[in-house]
Amino acid sequence: MARARPLAALGRAGDRAAYDLVIRGGTVFDGRGGPGRVADVAIQGGKIVEVAPRVAQRGSEELDARGLAVTPGFVDIHSHAEGNVRADPRCESAIRQGITTVVVGADGSSSFSGEADQSFAAWADQLAGVRPSINFASMVGLGSVREAVVGEADRRATADELARMVAMVERALGEGACGVSTGLEYAPGAFASLEELIALSRPAAARRLPYASHLRNEDDRLLESMDEALAVGKGAGCAVQVSHLKQQGTRNWPKYEASIARLDAARAGGTEAWFDVYPYEAYSTGMSNLFPISALDGGTSAFLARLADPAQQPVLRAYAQAKIDLLGGWDQIQIASVRAPEDRAAEGKRLGAYAASLGRDPYAVTVELLQRNQGSVATLGFGMTDANIDRLLAHPWGMVCSDGGAFAVDGPSRRGSPHPRGAGTFPRVLGRYVRERKALSLEAAIPKMTAVPAQRVRLTDRGQLVPGFAADVVLFDPATVADRATFANPFQYPVGILAVVVNGQVAVRDGQRTGEGGGRVLRAG
Numbered sequence: 001m002a003r004a005r006p007l008a009a010l011g012r013a014g015d016r017a018a019y020d021l022v023i024r025g026g027t028v029f030d031g032r033g034g035p036g037r038v039a040d041v042a043i044q045g046g047k048i049v050e051v052a053p054r055v056a057q058r059g060s061e062e063l064d065a066r067g068l069a070v071t072p073g074f075v076d077i078h079s080h081a082e083g084n085v086r087a088d089p090r091c092e093s094a095i096r097q098g099i100t101t102v103v104v105g106a107d108g109s110s111s112f113s114g115e116a117d118q119s120f121a122a123w124a125d126q127l128a129g130v131r132p133s134i135n136f137a138s139m140v141g142l143g144s145v146r147e148a149v150v151g152e153a154d155r156r157a158t159a160d161e162l163a164r165m166v167a168m169v170e171r172a173l174g175e176g177a178c179g180v181s182t183g184l185e186y187a188p189g190a191f192a193s194l195e196e197l198i199a200l201s202r203p204a205a206a207r208r209l210p211y212a213s214h215l216r217n218e219d220d221r222l223l224e225s226m227d228e229a230l231a232v233g234k235g236a237g238c239a240v241q242v243s244h245l246k247q248q249g250t251r252n253w254p255k256y257e258a259s260i261a262r263l264d265a266a267r268a269g270g271t272e273a274w275f276d277v278y279p280y281e282a283y284s285t286g287m288s289n290l291f292p293i294s295a296l297d298g299g300t301s302a303f304l305a306r307l308a309d310p311a312q313q314p315v316l317r318a319y320a321q322a323k324i325d326l327l328g329g330w331d332q333i334q335i336a337s338v339r340a341p342e343d344r345a346a347e348g349k350r351l352g353a354y355a356a357s358l359g360r361d362p363y364a365v366t367v368e369l370l371q372r373n374q375g376s377v378a379t380l381g382f383g384m385t386d387a388n389i390d391r392l393l394a395h396p397w398g399m400v401c402s403d404g405g406a407f408a409v410d411g412p413s414r415r416g417s418p419h420p421r422g423a424g425t426f427p428r429v430l431g432r433y434v435r436e437r438k439a440l441s442l443e444a445a446i447p448k449m450t451a452v453p454a455q456r457v458r459l460t461d462r463g464q465l466v467p468g469f470a471a472d473v474v475l476f477d478p479a480t481v482a483d484r485a486t487f488a489n490p491f492q493y494p495v496g497i498l499a500v501v502v503n504g505q506v507a508v509r510d511g512q513r514t515g516e517g518g519g520r521v522l523r524a525g
């Protein structure tokens with residue numbers, strides 16, 4: 001493909017223009033797979049109206065896409081962009097990657113629970129009011145539902161509580177939520193039994209929406225945790241989306257084949273099994289993840305009391321040390337963000353090196369950080385391998401997700417040292433894994449970022465460059481597209497993403513933001 005050329009508006013034809021926007025001469029990958037073909041794309045009223053070798057009519061605006069790939073806007077099937085959207089609706093690090101739709105409410109945690117005063121509809125109204133730059137869809141988080149009904153205790157739900165939770169899930173899905181999610185490594189979602197998970201997933205099955213799960217464990221008990229997720233799908237009769245599939249810790253890297261075999265077996269048994277994956281060797285989670293979930297029984301204050309209890313310390317310390325040993329040492333953990341101003345110096349540092357700089361034992365520093373920050377310390381863990389990422393990305397049931405937050409290099413969302421996936425995921429797949437490592441072809445990669453995820457969550461007019469679909473479009477240069485955000489400096493936008501169109505409005509032009517806030521809240525079905 002040709003070198004990048006600056007995009008130029010070809011001129012404005014004023015009243016004589018037939019279309020709002022025409023994208024000329026790019027290599028179109030329509031999202032459904034197959035090779036790219038040179039074509040023009042015409043947009044009118046926020047919709048794709050024509051994709052043809054030559055669109056005769058002019059557009060009020062035209063974009064020169066010669067030498068560029070033209071694809072549907074990227075659909076990020078597992079995102080945490082809702083965290084900053086009210087503070088900064090620009091969602092810069094997402095839209096500059098070419099992401100036009102995020103699916104939030106991941107990992108069991110949604111901004112609504114399905115109660116009357118905490119409904120999907122109320123959340124959608126509020127979100128639309130801030131005019132985000134990208135589209136938002138959301139799953140309903142079963143951890144949020146459990147927290148609202150059962151609270152933070154490690155106990156079974158009563159029959160009455162279960163009935164209330166089912167009603168809340170029904171309500172959220174009825175209002176437009178696009179699946180149910182769990183985060184079984186997190187409290188209080190982790191306290192749900194298999195029976196509870198099946199009961200709460202049945203409403204999703206009835207609407208042909210998925211059960212998406214951050215598994216109970218992603219290292220030594222990965223395969224057993226996959227079995228649990230797939231048993232939920234079988235029991236409820238719904239599709240299963242294994243969230244950010246990975247094999248954590250060197251000794252678990254060889255479990256790639258067995259992970260795929262689990263999905264094979266589930267499919268053979270009639271359960272639609274899929275997964276998403278992000279292209280990095282580190283994950284991001286709370287520091288409390290170094291401790292057993294039983295330590296979280298009762299919530300944060302109970303957790304902090306256990307950390308401070310000398311009688312419990314030997315068990316807790318041994319558990320954390322085993323997790324550290326699995327990763328290969330304290331420097332495999334990087335501190336991403338803290339709450340307490342006095343701990344700001346820790347952000348962006350490796351835990352072992354930071355403790356050494358203080359002349360302290362890293363376990364003691366870990367406990368103190370958790371105490372001073374009310375249990376809220378975000379960390380990164382370096383535990384995966386590129387060899388498996390190559391295969392996961394290439395696998396036909398794999399989709400691309402960022403699992404990241406949306407932030408900007410300026411303004412209120414520039415805080416801490418977040419995982420670079422929030423700013424780099426999609427360009428990184430296209431640059432590092434498609435172009436450089438040749439893990440998969442460009443035409444194989446595009447559906448995993450567009451049509452396939454949109455179909456999984458029944459966003460029926462998204463993810464394809466086909467007449468009638470919403471006009472979410474990305475123009476990028478396959479020869480230069482690359483991520484620039486790193487673990488040392490995540491606040492860097494990618495290169496090679498030259499134009500992004502959201503609902504027919506040009507949000508990025510010539511690689512620069514236009515200021516348009518054209519995103520909407522999307523409902524499934």
Ligand SMILES: [Zn+2]
Pocket residue numbers: 107183214243244403
């Ligand atoms: Zn997760």
